[in-house]
Amino acid sequence: MCGIVGGVAERNISEILIEGLKRLEYRGYDSAGLALINEQQVLRERRVGKVVNLEDAVRTQNLSGNLGIAHTRWATHGKPSEVNAHPHISGKVAIVHNGIIENYAEIKAELEALGYQFSSQTDTEVVAHLIAEALKTQATLFDAVQQIVPRLKGAFALGVIHADYPDELIAVRENSPLVIGVGIGEHFIGSDQLALLPITNRFIYLEEGDIARLTRTNVEIFAHGTNRIERPIKELDAAVSHASKGEYKHFMLKEIYEQPEALQQTISQALNGNRLRDDFLSHAEQDFSNIDQIQIIACGTSYHAGMIAKYWSEQLIDLPCQVEIASEFRYRSPVIMNRTLYLCISQSGETADSLAALRDTQKRAKAKDLNITTMAICNVATSSMVRETDYHLLTLAGPEIGVASTKAFTTQLAALILLILKIGTAKQRLDEAEIDCIVKGLWHCPKVLSETLQHNQEILRLSELFVEKQHCLFLGRGTLYPIALEGALKLKEISYIHAEGYAAGELKHGPLALVDNDMPVVILAPQDSMLDKLKSNMEEVQARGGELFIFADENSGIVEKDRQHVVKIPHISAWLAPIVYSIPVQLLSYHVAVLRGTDVDQPRNLAKSVTVE
Template identity: 80%
Template sequence: MCGIVGGVAERSITNILIEGLKRLEYRGYDSAGLALVSQDAILRERRVGKVANLEQAVNESLVTGSLGIAHTRWATHGKPTENNAHPHVSGHVAVVHNGIIENYQELKDDLEALGYVFTSQTDTEVVAHLVHDALKSTSSLLEAVQSVVPQLKGAYALGIIHTDYPDELITVREGSPLVIGVGIGENFISSDQLALLPITNRFIYLEEGDIARLTRDKIEVFVNGQLVNRPVKELDATVSNASKGEFKHYMLKEIYEQPEALQQTISQALDGNALRADFLKQAEADFANIQQVQILACGTSYHAGMIAKYWFEQLIDVPCQVEIASEFRYRTPVIVNNTLYLCISQSGETADTLAALRDTQKRAVSKNINIVTMAICNVATSSMIRETNHSLLTLAGPEIGVASTKAFTTQLAALMLLILKIGQIKQTISEHQIQSIAAELWHLPKVILDTLQNNAAILRLSELFVEKQHCLFLGRGTHFPIALEGALKLKEISYIHAEGYAAGELKHGPLALVDNDMPVVILAPQDDMLDKLKSNMEEVQARGGELFVFADEHSGIHNKDRQHVVSVPSISATLAPIVYSVPVQLLSYHVAVLRGTDVDQPRNLAKSVTVE
């Protein structure tokens, strides 16, 4: 979701902003820009491409100032052009923005009716014009921003400056991370504390809905217009981008980073509700020829592949097989012409998946069979990226916790984007379907954010698991792999034995395990399998099982004796697996914490499995 850096100081902050952007380059971006207030004017430079291009332009133009904002952008609404790069300006207002303004088109129509002229294709520019318009009837920049925020729908973070307020930086957090760096005679903002570590190790972590006003010597945070206190937290001076920040564990931090990580991954492929013309363009000829897909992966990535199998076949009518890489490499699979071999890995260095890829490539060459290879991965410099024909990055940022969370959900988002692209090329999905799913993808981070609001309720449920030794997870359709993933999470960090099953398989064996001491976790989205799932739930209760249900808010499933329900925000059945992975992550995390295990480094496990 791009990157924000901003500050107000007694010294020139130009170089600080540039260095901050460089430290955010890992997030992925296609343009960069900055704006500074200097002598009652906004000085702005924007460039397509790397931060180095912006730095050169700034050095040549000698742009300086003590109040400014800067940004790296992944194109979402509008192509990666200089006009679409941030900051955006309206009169004497400049704005940088992470996230999506979902209702930007309606706001744009209203603003155009008022005479505002748009110079970009972005959703961000509406914020600049709204603030400019609000200043006509308010007495301060802060009040103007406070009046604008309720008009915005979506998940976003904002940094706003104005030439009439040369010692004031306004910032907003609503669904997109933002941190304040506290200095002496200077204060800063960023979407990641990593950008500010060279200049401060003292941070304020803004909460959802916070609006803050920063001056050189003062920080004020407001919620619903009321001044609130947010504590300053000090980090060790040697901390790196691996810092847990305000969180007790990396895993919890990474669970909460999922809205941002998903937005980041989605942004590389979509322009509004359409696929970007340049998205995987170099792969189009290969995609046109493939007849089937073979997914190779291990662990959590394998579960992502299982869900993708449903999507490949249901959405674009392309046959898909999924196999655990450690099994695939040790048998003699038939190599089929015009197959896409798709490797999924967080690190891109997973030994079994790499070996399966290399063996397949060798056999295809020896038999003169035409195949296409592709990697979905979180590390741009990894072996898997280098050794495949094509690649698609999951822009999740560093994932430190051994139990994968944001890497999993971004893999699913990337897989959906890939499926839309292949379907478009092969003309097996309509543009209307693409637009509909794209709109749902943009809305996904907000749904994840709303789902995270159930954290306290899930913590209460987790207390009932602490003394348990076994657990069953049940799901149907695309939620069977989520049941497997939930069981894996619980096993690997809490050391409770857990199994994931397709709920329709209950009578074929697992029902024998159900008794009064067996918690059964149910995944109940609003889909065409819900009535059958309810029947499965009755079977469990009839055997004395205790149900823990994550259910769509409109499912009609409610709390009752030995049935504990956490409502999950509604989402389309297609994307529901991404959302339902979040509550099972939180459940596993809280159970592990209560049991006193090492959440981030569970026994016997490593983050990147680079040996067999």
């Protein structure tokens, strides 16, 4: 959600800021703006809609400056409008802000009593006025920011500039990601390193509570605003910057087609021939051998991945596993259990609810002197979640730009099955034959994904039958039930068709009442022990006039007939079917969205990385 770019340099940085915002468009936003310091003046431009609107305005006004901040806003406080767009100004102060200031109302009342007038409905504007007020008594801009930060409650990342400080950019991180891009004679800030990759691949990752002062030649960082501290500079692999659509119409389609390679990369880090590599998570073996259960914490698509891991954990290695939505887990005061692996799953590693749940769990376990292990499965090696857990396992999916997760999800599944194999090995609950079977299936999986992608045109033709629909059901059993949930999520988030995923055995307990001639029902039918029961569920739908769209194993015996459309999916082991069956539901959702004319990569009201509650 939202995006920050800022910089201080010897050159004009207006185009750098605009390019940075374009690279953050995947995060979701409704307006954009920038502020530049030029000849001790704050020059600001803001526009509703796409970054290109802001770009046109900046070029028309010929705005330039060596110091500046820019922002893409996703509305929380106040509707999308120019007056609510960032940056916000108070006198000579300009700021951009990601996150939420929870106590802004009381601060606003205090500032209004002092005579400050507010031009926006946002929580952000109070920060600009607070800094302006603090400068009446503080000697420097840094001192003013340092003074006001403890007053702010919530999650926030700030970029602050001032017309009287033309070579100084102040950055603050508190529960919202922010990185510093290190250059030669110039330094930058960004809410995501992707925004800065065109100009540097050297980054400093700010920690919680850090306040940084950037000039063209220097970076100073203060932990909790007081103690000077050195943070390491990390060099990012240039391959991470390969985030263009190439020959594809949308990032989502490109990322769907990248899944065979992404899966191959993810499993290759763990496998050697038909066995796990000796060095794969070897440093965690002792802790894994001592755990009695797993607690998975995640949100959205990552939560669905966790649901599948529960089946794998309990059926493959006889280890109890609970899965919970992070936003519920963190607020219900869960009992923290000894000898438990607390596993957080997140594409970005910055998901606000998941991070908060992790931190709260760690704090409570420490207070009770409990022996727990924490771990992250994540796609970003430099993320907060990776840095703050005992262990981590990376999904090597590469940058995922489309808001609707595709390759991040399937690589999460690959990472999870690898983790289950490792834990099972550490606890001696898997024999060599079981490992050999699953590992062989994993090596074969990228090929099966490629073969499944060859059904793209067939799925496109079926998607034409969904264009005028308003509702849809997805049904699956066992490990395909979470894929039904995932398919429904994909369809609703990018095509705006109301869709629900159900365990097929629940059909008679309510959803069957919705089935009629106008209700498409998507069935996920791998070749597994539940296939015969699933066929019975299909009969129940057809008896009520429902139209079936079935993704079925090529050996299932399910054939086309009136109002029963079948796409034959290459055979795969039942354990790995969730990975393969993700592909057709992704393609279906994509094509329906394109035919309905929605913004596939940036669907309305949604953001790629949910860094606020």
